[in-house]
Amino acid sequence: MTTGTARTVKVLVADDHPVVLDGVTLALQRTSWLDVVGYARTGRDAIAAAARLQPDIVLLDLRMPDMLGPETTAGLLAGTPSLKVILFTAYPDHAAVEAALAAGAHGVVVKDVERADLVDAIRKVVNGERGVTAGIETDAGAVTARHGLGGRGITRREYDILRRVAMGQTNPEIADALGLTRNTVKTYLQRLMEKLGARNRVEALARAHELGLL
Structure with a gap:
């Protein structure tokens, strides 16, 4: 070859x-x-x-x-x-x-x-x-x-933010990296936690790992 x-x-x-x-x-x-x-x-x-x-x-x-x-x-x-x-x-x-x-x-x-x-x-x-x-x-x-985001209603932008949360980035750091306002990042995170059935970041990350998203 x-x-x-x-x-x-x-x-x-x-x-x-x-x-x-x-x-x-x-x-x-x-x-x-x-x-x-x-x-x-x-x-x-x-x-x-x-x-x-x-x-x-x-x-x-x-x-x-x-x-x-x-x-x-x-x-x-x-x-x-x-x-x-x-x-x-x-x-x-x-x-x-x-x-x-x-x-x-x-x-x-x-x-x-x-x-x-x-x-x-x-x-x-x-x-x-x-x-x-x-x-x-x-x-x-x-x-x-078939197996990833669509079945759980998570959008591509929400998933981008979820990955950055998993890397330990703060809301201001995520906002700067993605060109968003801090309030917008906060809104995305709130939606994510609702979709994952989580009350905070820690629970959201744990649930994401359980679902194979991270």
């Missing part, structure tokens, strides 16, 4: 599980045109490592300890616009998948795929394809629509 170019493709692997890092590295090292140039265990580490190492591809776990895929993807592309992000997850129907794709991720690969499928997904993304999937029966957007 070739990429269609003679150059070596540099890959940064971002995952907080050592066994995943080891397994992915072993799989990719068996492909002559791929070179694993670094690792990251948190989203912030991934962003810093990408800026330092300038990889072509970031293989990104959807759920890093400090942030979800959409925020990590946005941070990666803001710092290094030329790189391409592939989500690498055990949760292809997670609500954050569609948001991460909207943030600029190029594809989604399920963690239990065969090595050949992982390599093929990387090859497709390197060659300019978007929306690449591997190990997923239907496209990520359809899966998310």
Whole structure:
């Protein structure tokens, strides 16, 4: 299998599980045109490592300890616009998948795929394809629509705010990041808590985790 170019493709692997890092590295090292140039265990580490190492591809776990895929993807592309992000997850129907794709991720690969499928997904993304999937029966957007936000009445904006609450951001910080007023953020949070059956932020986050939204 070739990429269609003679150059070596540099890959940064971002995952907080050592066994995943080891397994992915072993799989990719068996492909002559791929070179694993670094690792990251948190989203912030991934962003810093990408800026330092300038990889072509970031293989990104959807759920890093400090942030979800959409925020990590946005941070990666803001710092290094030329790189391409592939989500690498055990949760292809997670609500954050569609948001991460909207943030600029190029594809989604399920963690239990065969090595050949992982390599093929990387090859497709390197060659300019978007929306690449591997190990997923239907496209990520359809899966998310079926299992994610729509069935619970949560809007995309509400979900954006929920993710930022999960990252520990305050109402003023969320307002600044999203270009909203503080009162608007407060209103969104009140609606979220009603939809989640929660009385406060802590209960809202707990309920969101139970529902697989975070």
